[in-house]
Amino acid sequence: DRIRWARRAELLVANTEYTRDRVQETHGCLANTVVCWLGTEEDELPTSPRMEEKPPTVVIVGRLDKNRRKGHAELIRSWRHVAAVVPKARLLIVGDGPGLHELRREARDSGATDGIEFLGFVPEGEMEDLWARVDVCAMPSRGEGFGLVYVEAMRHGVPVVASIHDAASEVNVEGETGFNVDLDRPSELVERLVYLLSQPDAARRIGKRGQERWAKHFRYSAFRARFRPILAGFLSRGVTALG
Secondary structure, rough: HHHHHHHHHHOOOOOHHHHHHHHHHHHHOOOOEEEEEOOOOOOOOOOOOOOOOOOOEEEEEEOOOOOOOOOOHHHHHHHHHHHHHOOOOOOOOOOEOHHHHHHHHHHHHHHHHHHEEEEOOOOHHOOOOHHHOOOOEOOOOOOOOOHHHHHHHHHHOOOEEEEOOOOOOOOOOOOOOEEEEEOHHHHOOOOOOOHHHHHHHHHHHHHHHHHHHHHHHOHHHHHHHHHHHHHHHHHHHHHHHHO
16 A cells, blocks of 8 residues: 555655665655655754763664564674673663563573663653763664664764664764674674774764764754755645646
8 A cells, every 4th residue: 555655646755765775676666756864853962961980881772673673682692792802881772662572581691681781761851861871872773764863873972883784874974973784794793892882082083973974964954954945846846737
């Protein structure tokens, strides 16, 4: 039903080129498709100061689905190896969902359960303080069509670890705002996390470049500047047709 209606639409907006291309590869050409990156709801930098006295901390923020496409399982499996090099490192898992029980079991069996903490659902009003206490945002997913959490991390000056398997590389610039790893080579994920956690000056530089990229491309006003011409062009065609 969705594809049938999409074929009849006069305008389709995809959030990344990756999403547009996957849909077209799967369902055939859909006419009138334009790409418009998303953005955060804010134009301003965060006001919460970064917490300095804390253990090296990685956070993943996302729904805990049973198909686990967002990278929770990969992070849990990697944590024993990360903690062997960065002994006080913490992995914070933010979110809830039907996959919670299985992920908790994997954490218990991982050999690194003391370094993994499930925070559950965190209200929006508490997220600013959470971002202030983390060093890395990791969501090495295989199925993100955009990944708003990446640009939220960038806004807070937090480097991103994502994957090469989805839209992440369109948002997160390899070696500049973070890293995009090959999940079929698990050692890459461990190496990038260890690097960012053990090299805080480098992590801060990468986070700063991410913040600059957010300011240029992903703040609310940048999204608005992209979307308004798309909408105006579409509406103007409608007015011409009616006239």
